[in-house]
Amino acid sequence: MDRRQLLKLSLLAAPALILAGSVKAEEAELIVGSNVGSPPFAFKDGDHYSGFDVEVFAEVAKGLNRKWRVQPMDFGALIPALQTGNIDAIVSQLFIKPERQKVIDFSDPYYQSGLVAVTGAGNTSIKTASDLAGKTLGTETGTVAVDYIKKNIKDAVLDQMPSINNALLALQAGRTDAVIYDTPSLMYYANNAGKGKVRVIHPTLQGLDVGIGFQKGSPLVAPVNAALSAMKSDGRLKAIREKWFGPDAS
Structure with missing residues (x-):
């Protein structure tokens, strides 16, 4: 088979190879x-x-x-x-x-979610969102709660942690005054593993769409x-x- 025949065959095969690659990508x-x-x-x-x-x-x-x-x-x-x-x-x-x-x-x-704060069940110094000013607040790094705390809570000391579980453990240990995070997550925690340990601060701090x-x-x-x-x-x-x-x- 000469070089021209090889070239012709390769050109005929090219569309099939491209199509196979496309199908593979769509099925990956x-x-x-x-x-x-x-x-x-x-x-x-x-x-x-x-x-x-x-x-x-x-x-x-x-x-x-x-x-x-x-x-x-x-x-x-x-x-x-x-x-x-x-x-x-x-x-x-x-x-x-x-x-x-x-x-x-x-x-x-x-879904529409939002942010809410929880504090220890025995904490009497935080009753409303305005009481969060000047407090040490924990949350998960990289989340919208970080920006919210920086922009909206005056003189707050921000304690960012790798996960929300770490933030909640720090709250239980007394290293922070409150935790701010997604409303459904903290409500779920407050009604299950955190029942009797934390108190939810109402109302919700902020509502945001999820995608x-x-x-x-x-x-x-x-x-x-x-x-x-x-x-x-x-x-x-x-x-x-x-x-x-x-x-x-x-």
């Missing part, structure tokens, strides 16, 4: 980053992961007809991992806020939005939300 397992130490959103349950965020994305993945797996990570490492292509998406109670929208893309909101995070320009955004829209329309999203947070939770 999605790697979804999540902070799995934050029940009721994502947590280890035996040999698998469970929680509100996990169940939401499981339904999304069905709509995409894609296999996927959870990649457990500290919250502060999620966006860098997304930007470097180590994960395909973030599903971890990720608030949609302007600073993040500059560096990553978001799906449409699938799924993607790399800038990701082709996943449009099909994920379509899947979320279908879940809202047929009631699946509401059913998952009520399973974890009760009727009329938002």
